[in-house]
Amino acid sequence: MAAAAEMAEQGAAAKGGGRKKLILLGAPLLLAGIGAGLWFGGILPPLLGMGPPPASGAPAAEAPRRPAFFEMPEIVTNLNATGRRPVFVKLRSKLEIGRAEDAAAVQAAMPRLLDLFQTHLREMRPEELRGSAGTQRLREELRARAQIAVAPPAGSTQPAPQVLDVLFLEILVQ
Template identity: 75%
Template sequence: MSAAPEAAGANEAAKEGGGRKTLLLLGLPLVLAAAGAGLWFTGILPPLLGMGHPQPAAEAVAAAAAPRPPAFFDMPEIVTNLNATGRRPVFVKLRSKLEITRAEDSAAITAAMPRLLDLFQTYLRETRPEELRGSAGTHRLREELVARANIALTPPPGSMQPAPRVTDVLFVEILVQ
């Protein structure tokens, strides 16, 4: 009788050892695959395997590093009244240039000119003369006109053409009278 319990204990020990081996044989490849995927998707593994992005030629690097000169678009002169209190009207005369990212966008700006002038004049008519005084007033005016220009130049929905981008409004003349 003592032989049977010893044999049963030996079989259980063998089963536990076999279970550990099976777990080790199945689990180790899964852990290695997960670690490899983590290294791959973080971008560490491809350069180590020589699969990184090919190094660009020196000319391509120089061309990419050289900034494109800005292009300027002359806006027509705007003369409109301001939102002044009192009986005497106050007018503003504004001549400006738009700084755009690409010279090719001039045609799109010309096509959107009625919308652009409408947004500029509407904003100016709601502006009080006190808001245009000083460099802070000019800075606020510039920011508002850049925002409105970019709104006016957005292409219609569904259009595949890239939107022209206005980076700055340069004032040639501002006269408040």
């Protein structure tokens, strides 16, 4: 009978050990499930300071500004061609500027813009304008020159107008 009593105590101890294992494995899983629910429910990130800042009485942020387009005058100039026959280029383009308010600054810089565009075009050879790669290089060069032309003078407190791109309406090499 003593043997039967010892077996009963070991069985009871084994059952208690199973409960301990269940609690030790179940508690972390339960906590992870609750944490995931709070995270994906959107409750936990603001509590951890990871959400957007709380709304205050300040006015709402401005809507994102849309770029504006400024029409450039038509440019007709000769290219740097070898041989006796002159080669001309006719260019119609638009400047994409960051804000519509910058159109006045671009208009004021128009003489400098035209000068920089024409001098660059006069130095180009007709071969350099062939293909999409040539057109892309011309676009990048003209955009860089336009940005230089519309920049305010040194020491000015006005923000510089931003030239985002040069869009070609017509390029004719003849």
